[in-house]
Amino acid sequence: MAQVRTLQKAMALSTNNIASLNDSDTRLAGCLLTGIPGLEYLHMWLSIPFFTMYIAALAGNGTLICIIVSQPSLHEPMYIFLSMLASADILLSTSTMPKTLANFWFGSSHISFDGCLTQMFFIHFLFVADSAVLLAMAFDRYVAICSPLRYSTILTSKAIGKIATTTLTRSFIIMFPSIFLLKRLHYCRNNIIAHTFCEHMGIARLSCSDISINVWYGLAAALLSTGLDIILIAVSYVHILQAVFRLSSREARSKAFSTCGSHVCVILLFYVPALFSVFAYRFGGRFIPGYVHILLANLYVVIPPMLNPIIYGIRTKQIWEGAKQMCLNLAKEST
DSSP states (O other), X not given: OHHHHHHHHHHHHHHHHHHHHXXXXXHHHOEEEOOSTTOGGGHHHHHHHHHHHHHHHHHHHHHHHHHHHHOGGGOSHHHHHHHHHHHHHHHHHHTTHHHHHHHHHHOOOEEOHHHHHHHHHHHHHHHHHHHHHHHHHHHHHHHHHHSGGGHHHHSOHHHHHHHHHHXXXXXXXXXXXXXXXXXXXXXXXXXXXXXXXXOHHHHHTTBSSOOHHHHHHHHHHHIIIIIHHXXXXXXXXXXXXXXXXXXXXXXXXXXXXXXXXXXHHHHHHHHHHHHHHHHHHHHOTTTSOHHHHHHHHHHTTTHHHHHHHHHHHHHOHHHHHHHHHHHHHHHHHHO
């Protein structure tokens, strides 16, 4: 009996040591990002449109921020929120595209475990922040159309500062626990992530532990942030439409629709592919190939940032005027 107990203890210690070794191996060795599984032979070709869209996103949003900052006539709540959206878009695309392009061009698939967690945090943090800025922009349009006489008293500089602070604080509070939820897990020797970037469930699925808490937390975080934002945006636009249809002047209705048109386009551009990707990832595994989901995930972090400045630039007269004035000022300074 004593020999049996000794043998059992030795086996238990051996198992614990193996688990510990597996866990430390994954954490020390880091993770490997495969890119887009099934489309590896197209990586070089796919890098061309991705690189083009990324550069266009940086140039477009950077120009938009410069126009808004340099023109005092654009220092209004609507354009301040637009500059916040442009900043979040630059950071969101930058958190994914450089590593994706390095993988496509040079086969640089390795990323440290802590680096993977950092990338995951910033991707989700910025996505939630983007959603909150869109909600703030919807609130801005609601006040401008439904309570125009109170617009300047409601959306003061102090109120805008509070909205910006709340946006960042909420995003941090929602996403920061995910780091600890991933760090608490024990990891096996599998460190291959079938994706171009690190995201919460992709990392969690490397673990040998029960990841039920991670699954439910991810779902709750999405519902309490993006899901709630969508509901509030929809409610605000119901009130906006009611107010617009009560206007007696056709010209006034046309102007109101015009001011909201750009924002509605941006909202659809942001939420539709994101929601499709989320539902395809969770429920469409049998019907939608994995490479389609990963391709969409990459597209929705680069296409909306690329198109947002174009949409606002084309549909917003004040942006055009600001761009012309900025160019004139630069021409005067150069001469």
